[in-house]
Amino acid sequence: MKELVVISGKGGTGKTSLLAAFASMASRMALCDADVDAADLHLIVAPAVRERHSFTSGHRAVIDPDRCTACGICVELCQWRAIRADFTIDPIACEGCGVCHYLCPEGAVDFPENRCGEWYLSDTRFGPMVHARLGIAEENSGKLVSLVRREARHLGETGGLELILTDGPPGIGCPVIAAIGGADAVLIVTEPTLSGIHDLQRVAGLADHFKVPAMISVNKHDLNPEMTTRIETYAETSGLVLAGNVPFDPQFTKAMVQGMTIFEQGGSSPATEAVRELWQRVCAKLGLTAPSVCE
Amino acid sequence: MIISVASGKGGTGKTMVATNLALALDRKVQLLDCDVEEPNAHLFVQAAFDHRETVTTPVPKIDQRRCTQCGECEQICQFKAIAVLPDTDALTFPELCHSCGGCWTVCPENAISLDQRELGVIETGHRNGIFFAHGRLRIGEAMAPPLIRAVRATALPDRPTIIDAPPGTSCPVIAAMKDTDVVLLVTEPTPFGLHDLQLAVGAVRILDIPCALVINRQGAGDDRVLQYALQEKIPVLMEIPFDRRFAEIYSRGEMLIEAMPVWAPRFRALYRQIETLVVYRKAAAR
Structure with a gap:
């Protein structure tokens, strides 16, 4: 079984949008949405939730006003300035480090577990899916990402699947690190803009740092052919695999509005053909046999 | 504004x-x-x-000559950035540290000083x-x-x-x-x-x-x-x-x-x- 993470x-x-299009071509595959902070894949693949689990991680401090003597030791110790002047705790600023809880001389700080999201096991028209929702303004997104990937792998192993397709988060910080570690490959989807090139180089650096093989696809490549060439040159000199580019096509947005992949929207276009070729090259690189996975 | x-x-x-x-x-x-x-x-x-x-952000550095392996630092750390195991020196995992200051505050031996991790x-x-x-x-x-x-x-x-x-x-x-x-x-x-x-x-x-x-x-x-x-x-x-x-x-x-x-x-x-x-x-x- 292979895991491909799209970042x-x-x-x-x-x-x-590209990952959903891949899902419609793959078989014996499970989907995993690891963008737990702003998950969107469900808007296209419309999962029917089979199991719902709460995600608790870490703790939050709560001061008991009856036991608090307002000595101020916690205020001095707190690195997050989370203790307000009236000795209540700002739950958004609280890091859950427990220093106030352990060191309060009155034992006035409780430290209950924090329920910070939910994760789901669902069915979609393309296969099973593991996804999650992090509570707004919550931390521990990296841990929730690790959890959904672990569950997706379990699903794949018990179900005899060939592929886990994981939708990764943007950026290069904790949720991305949690999303790519141990994956068989990442596909970096970029765009031919100055920002796209800049961000591609940083995320490719991250993949290299964690020793995950990286492929690249330039989406909307015809928007700026000169930038596309620059990305291709960068990829070649950095040993990154160019898996194929996709032209600018407003049909992607039109399909999204209808909750469909670009293939389900019907009709063939340069973009659909490009996505098909891209998927074939990705499968070949992953060592998946084209007929069984790529139709 | x-x-x-x-x-x-x-x-x-x-x-x-x-x-x-x-x-x-x-x-x-x-x-x-x-x-x-x-x-x-x-x-x-x-x-x-x-x-x-x-x-940079401060992370713990343990002076092994002073450390008695009492385990208080490991107990207060919520982020698993310190491990105190039998028969070996106490270990730190600086990448996991949130710099809360708990370990160097609780250490009864003053065995923890500050190192820095680049952010x-x-x-x-x-x-x-x-x-x-x-x-x-x-x-x-x-x-x-x-x-x-x-x-x-x-x-x-x-x-x-x-x-x-x-x-x-x-x-x-x-x-x-x-x-x-x-x-x-x-x-x-x-x-x-x-x-x-x-x-x-x-x-x-x-x-x-x-x-x-x-x-x-x-x-x-x-x-x-x-x-x-x-x-x-x-x-x-x-x-x-x-x-x-x-x-x-x-x-x-x-x-x-x-x-x-x-x-x-x-x-x-x-x-x-x-x-x-x-x-x-x-x-x-x-």
């Missing part, structure tokens, strides 16, 4:  | 709005790029940087009287919020501030939006744009900050974002049409207000509207 560095390059 | 420009969904045009807003104004402002994972504003602003500094760098500079600062998270570093706070700490006290926030709704964007006077949310009229906008509005409301909307690529999708804004009484202050020319201008790293100067007065008007919104909100709060 981008820069947000909004089209990774989720 | 501090304006944060955020979005929920990535790639909706935050940086385009933040940079054009800052450079369109005919007064001294400052622009802080707080998307430290993927900073892009400098590509457009092209500030001349005159200062660069490495930002990234911050750079500051100027262009046309605008003060510009950004942070670049070290590749491999997981924690963006402390570097975001370091970027915000470079702000000069005497002038309006525009913050280019990271995407999402979790800790990095909270660090960028917290204690700002208004959040300008940039979205696109698509199901992804709407869904992530709703999450971003949820975050803004938890922080109790007024917000307003810029709809980018208007015409590319449907009108559900507009309907949502009406229903939630979120003012729509600017609509930027869906036009391939705009995408091409952006792709070359050019400023919209320079490539299409008709947009400069529109961004100045946007700023005045934001100002009015903040003044009204403050008056209403009194």
Whole structure:
């Protein structure tokens, strides 16, 4: 079983639309949405939730006003300035480090577990899916990403699947690190813009840092052919695999509005053909046999 | 006044709005790029940087001669950054440390001193009287919020501030939006744009900050974002049409207000509207 994680560095390059299109071509595959902070894949693949689980991770401090003597030791110790002047805790600023809880001389700080999201096991028209929702303004997104990937792998192993297709988060920080570690490959979807190139280089650096093989696809490549050439040159000199580019096509957005992949929208176009070729090259690189996975 | 420009969904045009807003104004402002994972504003602003500094965070270093392996540091650490195992020296995992200070406060032997882990760098500079600062998270570093706070700490006290926030709704964007006077949310009229906008509005409301909307690529999708804004009484202050020319201008790293100067007065008007919104909100709060 292989796991492919689609990432981008820069947000909004089209990774989720492309991943949904891949899903419609793959068989014996499970989907995993690891963009738990702003998950969007469900808007296209419309999962029917089979199981719902709460995600608790870490703790939050709560001061008991009856036991608090307002000595101020916690205020001095707190690195997050999370303790307000009236000795209540700002839950958004609280890092959950427990220093106030452990060191309060009155034992006045409780430290309950924090329920910070939910994760789901669902069915879609393309295969099973593991996805999640992090509570707004919550931390521990990296841990929730690790959890959904673990569950997706379990699903794949018990179900005899060939592929886990994982939608990764933007950026290069904790959720991205959690999303790519141990994957068989990442596909970096970029765009031919100055920002796209800049962000591609950073996220490719991250993949290299964690020793995950990286492929590149330039989405909307015809928007700026000169930038596309620059990306291709960069990829060649950095040992990154060019898996195929996709032209600018407003049909991607039109399909998204209808909750469909670009293939389900019907009709063949230069973009659909490009996505098909891209998927074939990705499968070949992953060592998946084209007939069984790529129709 | 501090304006944060955020979005929920990535790639909706935050940086385009933040940079054009800052450079369109005919007064001294400052622009802080707080998307430290993927900073892009400098590509457009092209500030001349005159200062660069490495930002670090304290992590524990254990003096093994003093350590008695009592295990108090391991017990207080919520992030599994210290392991005290039998028959071996106590271990630290600096990449996991949140720098809470718990271990070096509780150690009864004073065996823990401070080492430093590099978070990234911050750079500051100027262009046309605008003060510009950004942070670049070290590749491999997981924690963006402390570097975001370091970027915000470079702000000069005497002038309006525009913050280019990271995407999402979790800790990095909270660090960028917290204690700002208004959040300008940039979205696109698509199901992804709407869904992530709703999450971003949820975050803004938890922080109790007024917000307003810029709809980018208007015409590319449907009108559900507009309907949502009406229903939630979120003012729509600017609509930027869906036009391939705009995408091409952006792709070359050019400023919209320079490539299409008709947009400069529109961004100045946007700023005045934001100002009015903040003044009204403050008056209403009194």
